Amino acid sequence: MAVFCAIQTGFIGLDSVRAGILSRIATVYPDPANTYTFLGKHYSTAGRPKDAVNACEKLVQITPDDPLAHVLLGNAYGAASQPQVAANCYLKALELDPNCYEAHVGLGKARFVLCEYAEALQAYERAVKIRPDSAHAYVSLGLVFSNLGRYEEAMQAFKQAKELDPDISEVQIRSGKACLEAGLYNEAIARFKGAVLCDQGHAQARYNLGRAYLRAGDTALAIEEHRILERLDPVLADQLLDLIEK
Structure with a gap:
């Protein structure tokens, strides 16, 4: 009863309770693949990479011929x-x-x-050929083109992403915030940078990109985002400046 009340009041997350129960069930259940799949995804989302790796390693042992099991393990190691x-x-x-x-x-x-940007480019180009309707793949492709200095191709990729999903910037921001909270600063920077490149006047994206730079220890780039924000949204610019000066 106490656990139920704690869940209802928000002190204990339902997914956390479910993960605890399933981690016990997985040791005795005859076909625990689905359980370890859930645990791997849950621990990754919860910012517990070691637990995610352990769960996905067990998943791969159970289903070694399932490519998605290896993908989940790769995500956990990433x-x-x-x-x-x-x-x-x-x-x-x-x-x-x-x-x-x-x-x-x-x-x-x-x-x-x-x-390894040339290799990354090959992987993302293959991804968009397999799934040409994936806005996220085009965002990633655009980031690689940008890092290679192929800016016209980068902007084409970002334009394609925006056409496929007009809300792609918001999705990138939400996922970037999750990465930021999980301590995945470089991943967060990539997500926010993708949002900025899809919509260069997006103040929230620039504010969060500045936050991510600060968390990663790059104050100079955070200051550059503050400079840009001063034109776009003075309130957010002041909030970012407060974080920079702390």
Whole structure:
């Protein structure tokens, strides 16, 4: 009864309770693949990368021929700041299914973090061929083009993303905030930068990009976002300045 009341009042998250129950069930249930899939996703979202890795490692042991199991493991290692291990997981998924969209996207993300932009470009280009209606893939493609200095192609990719999903900037911001709270600062920066490049006058995106730069220890870039914000939204500019001066 006490646990029920705590859930109702918000002191205990329902997903956390479910995760605790399922982690026990998984040890005795005859087919725990779905359980470990949930646990891996839950722990990743909750900012518990080690637990996510452990759950996904068990998932891969149970279903070694499932490419999506290897993708989940790659996602967990990526969240645990082990991009090279993550890349290997995505490559294993692609051995099992060369047309696995999620594996190409994950591989692109891992290569991007490793600053292997040419390889990241190949992965994202393959992803958009497999799923040409994915706005997120085009955002990622645009970021890689931008880092390679291919700005016209970058803007074309961002334009395509915006045409596919007019709300893509808002989605990027929401996902960037989640990454920021989980301590994934570089990932948050990439999400907010994608939102800014899709809509360069988006004040909330620039404010959050400034916050992410600060969390990552790059005050100079945070100050640059403040300078831009002064024109777009003086209130948000002042809020960012307060964070910079703390």
